[in-house]
Amino acid sequence: MNDLATHDLANLEADLAARIAAAPDTTSLEAVRVEALGKTGTISALLKTLGSMSPDERRTQGPLINGLRDRVATAIAKRRQALEDAELDARLAAGRLDLTLPGPPRRRGAVHPTMQVMDEMIAVFAEMGFSLAEGPDIEDDFHNFTALNFPPRHPAREMHDTFFFNRGPDGERKLLRTHTSPVQVRTMQKTNAPPTASWITAGREPPICIISPGRTYRCDSDATHTPMFHQIEGLVIDRAIHMGHLKWTLDAFIARFFELPSVVTRFRPHHFPFTEPSAEMDVQCEVSGGEVKIGQGEQWSEIVGCGMVHPKVLANCGLDPDEWQGFAFGFGVDRLARLKYGMPDLRDMFASDVRWLAHYGFSAFADPNPASGLS
Numbered sequence: 001m002n003d004l005a006t007h008d009l010a011n012l013e014a015d016l017a018a019r020i021a022a023a024p025d026t027t028s029l030e031a032v033r034v035e036a037l038g039k040t041g042t043i044s045a046l047l048k049t050l051g052s053m054s055p056d057e058r059r060t061q062g063p064l065i066n067g068l069r070d071r072v073a074t075a076i077a078k079r080r081q082a083l084e085d086a087e088l089d090a091r092l093a094a095g096r097l098d099l100t101l102p103g104p105p106r107r108r109g110a111v112h113p114t115m116q117v118m119d120e121m122i123a124v125f126a127e128m129g130f131s132l133a134e135g136p137d138i139e140d141d142f143h144n145f146t147a148l149n150f151p152p153r154h155p156a157r158e159m160h161d162t163f164f165f166n167r168g169p170d171g172e173r174k175l176l177r178t179h180t181s182p183v184q185v186r187t188m189q190k191t192n193a194p195p196t197a198s199w200i201t202a203g204r205e206p207p208i209c210i211i212s213p214g215r216t217y218r219c220d221s222d223a224t225h226t227p228m229f230h231q232i233e234g235l236v237i238d239r240a241i242h243m244g245h246l247k248w249t250l251d252a253f254i255a256r257f258f259e260l261p262s263v264v265t266r267f268r269p270h271h272f273p274f275t276e277p278s279a280e281m282d283v284q285c286e287v288s289g290g291e292v293k294i295g296q297g298e299q300w301s302e303i304v305g306c307g308m309v310h311p312k313v314l315a316n317c318g319l320d321p322d323e324w325q326g327f328a329f330g331f332g333v334d335r336l337a338r339l340k341y342g343m344p345d346l347r348d349m350f351a352s353d354v355r356w357l358a359h360y361g362f363s364a365f366a367d368p369n370p371a372s373g374l375s
């Protein structure tokens, strides 16, 4: 190699340049690169000869060979770029992307009917001017029973099949709230929650017009009872609220909720410790083949417990019963869901069976109409 003539280098370069320029694709270009610059390539072999040259020779040959290597490497890189661009252009020109093809099917979750109905109920009450109040699931005896006029050791407390906790260090026995009625108490009390509480119920001066949706718990399980269920409480307090307001409010709600122009309802006398008088409201319906049709027929379906807030409850919450009065009501949300959408067994609603949910669930992107039907 020592006598490698300059024109041999020039020939080699010209030959490589021609082959690089002629390489039709990146694969053949890579073959040229390996032949010239690979481990055993022609230029690599030339570079290796530098080691055995005299310093004088190296001084003249070194720049020539290195220069050749650099120019060939640059030419290959340039050609590669051009070939890749051309290949991409060719692929884009040849391929067609059909944007109308549907994507692969994806499993979508569904909104649980209880949550759907809860949202529908909240939307209707919000339209009527009610605001939302919330309370904790873990309650104390005062808010769940005492303030609501359940006498101490009265059987009514057992009636609720309460889940109690062990006594705490302060001797107090907490419980899982058996109804949403304690939120009435928390709302009427003026100061009731530490500001850091994760649930919010701003105690407020009357007039009060709130609903309170949430989970409730009783030690009970059959086709129409589950240990956890959902209620929506309502409370309206002002100076001159009477049963007529209660009846209109519930009638208007029920008609809107069931998407009917009007409904026929009746008050049936009942007893709740926290209301006087107390009633259950029934709605006229037709039951045929296990299906309940609201707004027609000769039968009655119980739909909500209600009454005028007992003066003792007002007093227990710091309101003067000679100045304030009002009504309250408590809906079973799961029961309303079953009535509206026809689920036969309440226990299925909380069994977490995805087949059940796929059947009874709602699209998360449903019609924004609060009283929209099955998806």
Ligand code: DAH
Pocket: 178, 179, 180, 181, 233, 234, 272, 275, 305, 306, 307, 308, 327, 328, 329, 330, 331
């Ligand atoms: N708390 C009652 C229950 O769980 C339901 C109820 C009835 C709530 C009458 C009320 C009411 O506010 O006035 O059975």
